[in-house]
Amino acid sequence: MNTSFGIDVGGSGIKGAVVDLDTGQFMGDRIKIATPQPATPEAVAATVKEIVDQAQWDGPIGITVPSIVKGQMVLSAANIDKSWIGIDTYELFHRHLGADRHISILNDADAAGLAEVAFGEEKAKTGQVIFLTFGTGIGSAFLMDGRLWPNTEIGHLAVDGFEAE
Structure with a gap:
């Protein structure tokens, strides 16, 4: 089965679940933790790690953020702390989740749009x-x-x- 762990960083909650990449369906329960306030990069990355640890997931992870993301760099910060602007998400999440893990980061609405094309x-x-x-x-x-x-x-x-x- 072709699976990954999907994380959605939102303004009020950070959600995560194992996803079947062939169907777009969740494989099990979704885990949700309130977005830390302030939603700084370090606080959000620590919450993402907490969700991944709760799920006992050790495979690839896709993370969506409410930001313009270009070349893994955050160029805006919508509903998260402004300290995200200029953050290298690749470095941030690898530092929290492990350097050898495959991680993809994308704007949250872009990911939803691509999912609609693939599965909707x-x-x-x-x-x-x-x-x-x-x-x-x-x-x-x-x-x-x-x-x-x-x-x-x-x-x-x-x-x-x-x-x-």
């Missing part, structure tokens, strides 16, 4: 699609024929001098 509505695979997530904040993924235009963060556009979210 057939219409998401063709044409122009805007995928929105609603939680502590508003996330977005723009897709064209199933291909992602990363890090759109439409909820954080400025409208009349204020963040749209």
Whole structure:
């Protein structure tokens, strides 16, 4: 079975579960711990480690964050502490979870959009699609024929001098 452990860092909770990568389904229960306040990189990474340890998972991990992520670097911080900006997520999570572990990091809404293309509505695979997530904040993924235009963060556009979210 092709599995990984998925972690979603949210503004109010950090969730984790083993995921079947062929079906997109959870394999067992989801673990949720409240997002530490303040949600600094070190505090969040320690909470991610706590979830992974609770699950007794030793394989690959995919982590989503509410941030623009480019080349594993965080370029924004939505609903997490501003100290995330400029953080090398690869270094941060490997330091907490082990240097030999395979870890992938992605914007949270981008991951949800890609999951919709892979496992959800057939219409998401063709044409122009805007995928929105609603939680502590508003996330977005723009897709064209199933291909992602990363890090759109439409909820954080400025409208009349204020963040749209």
